[in-house]
Each structure stands twice: as structure tokens, then as C-alpha cells.
Amino acid sequence: MTERTLITHIKTYLTLSEEELSEIVLFFDCQSYNKKETLLLAEKRCDKLFFVIKGCLHLYFIDCLGNQKTTQFAIENWWLTDFLAFQNQKQSNFYIEAVEKSKVLSISFSKYQELLDKFPKMEKYFRTIYERAYGAALVRLKYINSLSKEEIFFRFRDDFPEFVQRVPQYLLASFLGLTPEYLSEIKRK
Amino acid sequence: MTERTLITHIKTYLTLSEEELSEIVLFFDCQSYNKKETLLLAEKRCDKLFFVIKGCLHLYFIDCLGNQKTTQFAIENWWLTDFLAFQNQKQSNFYIEAVEKSKVLSISFSKYQELLDKFPKMEKYFRTIYERAYGAALVRLKYINSLSKEEIFFRFRDDFPEFVQRVPQYLLASFLGLTPEYLSEIKRK
DNA sequence: AGCAAAAATTAAGCTGGTTTAAGAAAGTTA
């Protein structure tokens, strides 16, 4: 069962019975996506929260020149959506697309509410996830505001070597906030 | 009572009895800080989560050239700490200082755990706060990666005009990721 | 009010990183 991935993840944060856990996963839909397939469209109401079982997604937007810019990746055990738009049930500022063939759980906003109402312990689970994600975003902002683009790349490669291998360079460049050309030049050294 | 500020804020997210609310605020200490007074030191274990009753705090670090760089502000009704260090009870990557004379509630990590255990509804409160904060951080990363420094400033001034008046320009410049000199040049136009 | 310190402005010179454009390599499809 592929849903074991989520159950295992929840169990690292909470103590829940097997019955509860198997009830919980019923709130989710499981779907597979091919490389470059779209999961969420900007301008549409953001009604889905995603959990990656296998594969890799990215959250991106299109800048004023028509370039795709990646703001966040999500690999196995990561949650992803436009959280602000999801919480307010507004239209999304971002697109979500599969970077590679992926297996993904999703939950609608109303099911998410139901899940949290029925299993209040899940509030703790998500509180912990978001507390950490927000903290990590602040540290990321710190790096952006203190390191040169070259240092940002080397730091990221040291911290996540396997990830640098995994995603195409032009997506990595966009995530790190530099041009593919400059990233290529940095790597040459 | 100054604690009403927190109570009022919690009530916008949860339904709780007055008895519960007044028990909750007992978990917090209230303290006043003068302008430039330090609340949290980098390199020290991060054992406090802060809530601003009145005034303004900022989360900053010192870059390799010895410059103070602001990553986040917190005004009335905002929570602030180095969330990653707080959750893991590690030493902080950041300093926290009062930007102006401020009145602040604080809670230690162990009291925070106790509070969440005793009042599980508070999990929902913090889940919501962090979900929003993380979403906002992603949108902020989007702006950083798509707008010129000039556009970043004008956008921020349009969105938060009163805030631009409130904090010193050199802190605002640092928060927006540009030099005070360049910000000054932009404003001249 | 008067002094000292902190913050903001101005301007010139400089550089890290972008833009543009073209070619090479790697992946995909039939």
C-alpha cells in the first residue's frame, strides 16, 4: 500500500492507533502524474493540498518576461500547495507541476477541515510541519540576503548533494535565484 | 490588562471559554523592552517564543562583514522567534531586538509544550498562524525572485504604507534586501 | 539650547551577475 508512506510520516510525530491511521488516509486521493504534468494552475481557486509519496513536484510562477520561476520543490514526505491561497480559498499565485513521474496524495480544503475536526491530533501534526517549514523559510531568506549567488549554489550543493543530481539544472538555477548561464559558469570552476 | 491583546487574537481563531483563556495567558510572561534592547542572542539556545502586545521587534543576523541584516519584523499580534532553533531547542541563528519601546509576552519551550498538551485547541491556533506565515514567506520569496529592488520597495510601500513610516529606513532597506544608499536613491524619484 | 551620535543623502566608480546569441550535448520518439 502506497499510503503507508503518509502513515509512517505521521507516526514520527504522533501516536495514533492503526484504526485511526487507516481512517485518516481515507480522506486522501492518490494519483500519479507524469513528468511536466500540471497539478495546480495559477489563477484557479487553490483547493488542494498535496503530499508526495514518490517523485518530485515544484511550485512555480511565471514572471513578467514569461519565464518559469521555481519557489519550492517537494520530494518524498513533503507537503505542497500555495498555502496562503489554500487557507483563504483564494485563487493561487502559483502553479504546481511534476518534475519527474510522481505519486501524490491530495486532499481538498473541505476534507482537510473535516480531517482536522475529526482527528484533532492532526492539528499537532500540521502545526509541527508548518512551524518547521516557516522556520526553514526564514533561514532560506537569511541565506539569500547574505551569500553571493556562487556561495548560495555551493552551500546548497553541500547540504543537498543528491538533490542537485536529481533535478534539471535550469530548475535548480531558478530555485536558487540565478540564471542557468551563470550557474553553468560557476560549475565550470 | 495588557494580556487582553493575546486573548482577543486567540478568539479570532478559536472558541474558548473565558476561564480557559485566562488560564492560557498564565503560561506567558510579560515584559517591556526599550528601543534596541535585545530579547534573543544568536549562538544561545533558543528557548523563547515571543508575542508582541505593543511595539515592534526584528529578527536579524550579522553577516560576514559585520552588518546587521533584518529577516523579519513583528508588530502587534505577531509571533516571533527562530522557529527552527526553537522547535529543535538548538542554538539560534538570529538575534531578536526591539525596534521601538515594546511590550512583549514570552513563553519558554517547556511551557509551550505544556500549554499545547493542556489546551489541544491551541494546536489549531498555532497551526493556522504558521500555515499562514509559511504561505506568506513563499509569496515573499516569489517577490524577491521576480521584482527589481525598486519594484520590491514600491510594492512594499503600497502594501504597508504605515509600516514604511514606522521603522528606520536602514532597517527597512536591510529587510527588503537592498542598501540604505540605494533605497535613498529610489525614494528621490 | 547645545553637543554628540545615529541616520539619511548624494555622487562617482566599480563589479557580480544578466542578457543575448550561437553552438554542443543529451534525451526523446518513431
Place this chain on the structure above:
DNA sequence: TAACTTTCTTAAACCAGCTTAATTTTTGCT
């Protein structure tokens, strides 16, 4: 294995934003 498409590389010209440094304005203190 050939043709097409996507991704990566290279190099030169360019510029947004930084650095430096000197001056002015504002703030805080007694």
C-alpha cells in the same frame, strides 16, 4: 539511427545595484 526537442555551455557586452566616502539632517541626551 536519424530527426527533433530539450537542456547545457561558452563568451562578450552590458547594467542594476553595491561600495566608498564625504556631507547633511535628524535624534537623543544632559
